[in-house]
Amino acid sequence: MSARPRVFATRNIPSPGMDLLKSECDVTIWPHGRIISHEELTENVAGVDGILCHYINTIDEQVLDAAGPNLKVVATFAVGYDLIDVEACHKRNVQVGHTPNVLSDSVAELAVALLLASSRRLKEGMADITNGQADGKWESGLYLSGPETKGSTVGIIGLGRIGLAVAKRLKGFDVARFLYYDIAEVPLAVEVSAEFASFERLLSESDFVLACCSSNSDNYGLFDKEAFKKMKNSAVFVNVTRGILVNQDDLYEALTTGQIFAAGLDATTPEPISKNHPLVKLDNCIILPHIGSSTTTTRNNMSILTAKNILAGLKGEALIQCVKKKA
Ligand code: GLV
DSSP states (O other): OOOSOEEEESSOOOHHHHHHHHHHSEEEEOOSSSOOOHHHHHHHOTTOSEEEEOTTOOBOHHHHHHHOTTOOEEEESSSOOTTBOHHHHHHTTOEEEOOOSTTHHHHHHHHHHHHHHHHTTHHHHHHHHHTTOOTTGGGGSOTTOOOOSTTOEEEEEOOSHHHHHHHHHHHTTTOSEEEEEOSSOOGGGGGGTEEEOOHHHHHHHOSEEEEOSOOOTTTTTOBSHHHHHHSOTTOEEEEOSOGGGBOHHHHHHHHHTTSSSEEEESOOSSSSOOTTSHHHHOTTEEEOOSOTTOSHHHHHHHHHHHHHHHHHHHTTOOOSSBOOOOO
16 A cells, blocks of 8 residues: 555646655546536545645535545645635644745736736727728727826725735836725835725725735625726726625626726636626626736746645645644
């Protein structure tokens, strides 16, 4: 019988991390090329020492019970761990690892890309070229015009690592001012001269509203009808964190009634969103399949960090990046 620890992975990760993991463990990777269901997850983790999951997998009491007493570590290939029952893990002395820092820059890049793509109407422009319909549309002089970042007010919800990285990048676009809303004032806000504001003030004064916060049961549906009503009609909304922050029916209404100008989403409910979803059909809504951290460098670095977290956890050592126990 193998003395090597057993790890179950809900998906593959890039080879720098997977090779490292396989050098010390027997790794079983969910082989079916689709998201594993919760039931399938519980069936596959029996007796494992470690679980390598992704942000989309729910790790709850049921999964932990199914894994049993060998389990020492759960590590997600993500910074967000909203679907992991951290308290239940800690109760069982199972450490929880994640991948902060290494992905902040790539997610911030994508947030800026979405802001520009949705304000400058790239989806419509590309469609006009693809469909051969651009000819003649220039006549008004305002063809595919949209709001400009120069001189604008940018509102960032959640001035953590990603929010700060977004502001640092947008500074180069000559934004006039940054507002931010968070659970408390953030000392690092001085680095980007961002002003702390209430949620309501941020919504009503910002030309661009970017959701960069983590999700928890307190902010589910934060962006609802009332929130969109407070935004400017010219506002562009960007979400690079979790779909659950947004009431998508209310967003659809805001985008189709001219309540807001456009939206760029890297996170939706569910993921991936169906091609038949009404939001997907809108010209003024750009939706991506949750690729915020997807640069080759970042994904490779995330894979190494995830592997190191698991290897440390299996040895009973402190993880490189662990989700801390509640005091
Ligand atoms: C992705 O959304 C992550 O949490 O890393």
